[in-house]
Amino acid sequence: MAVDLELAPKTKRPAGEPCCEPVVYPDVEREQAERMAKIAKALGDPVRLQLVDVLRKHAGKVCVCELVPLFDLSQPTVSHHLKVLRAAGIVGSERQGLWAYYYVIPDALEELSAWLS
């Protein structure tokens, strides 16, 4: 977790050839790394990744009752995965009467996508 970036401590290297003199720094700082890792972690499950895929393909909102039968999982488990995605800021939800609809939050994946490119 803790990433200590202030001048990487010199590994004392008395004699012999140094293994690698120029110390290297991450261009991506701690906070950005934590933001992107949070997104990546939420996508790090095949079910959640497919959920996001479905929601992205259907630019509008998709009813939970449509999502559940796509997987060989119980309704509470799918609900749990949707909650994880919502906590990561990837999707949003909206109740309409008896049903709940989920949708992808635009730009939620943009930072990670840009870094990967």
Place this chain on the structure above:
Amino acid sequence: MAVDLELAPKTKRPAGEPCCEPVVYPDVEREQAERMAKIAKALGDPVRLQLVDVLRKHAGKVCVCELVPLFDLSQPTVSHHLKVLRAAGIVGSERQGLWAYYYVIPDALEELSAWLS
């Protein structure tokens, strides 16, 4: 895990308006989702994400002894994270004498990157 795609079971809907008649399918199939989720999961830790960032910026190989002091973590912990990245196929390693060098495997992130775009 198991994603059952053969004709999503009709949720019986006797009377009243249907919540959502056209059932929706993921365009990303199970195997692709599992491949990409595996990559995303490996990137789902800030330390690993920064490690990949450093390795990507330095197109050549980077010595482990340079990576360890970048983080406020023990050497075995950094070694563990590198092992996770290697198991995911994101990085490769190479020993040279006393030291070990890591490098990013080209195209390892490409599928996920393409899907995110």
Place this chain on the structure above:
DNA sequence: GGTTCAAATAGATGGCTGTCGATCTGGAAC
């Protein structure tokens, strides 16, 4: 051989995660 050093592995531990069945919530319709 013996010493030294870089890196990997082993083992332990506390915390998180994916899954389930059971229950709760709250809107719709009667």
Place this chain on the structure above:
DNA sequence: GTTCCAGATCGACAGCCATCTATTTGAACC
């Protein structure tokens, strides 16, 4: 009000994960 249904939440449990210290491996040098 009562009933019914969609969805969320709860509680439990097994498995995984990030981290540490201690140890092992293996290459280099004396």
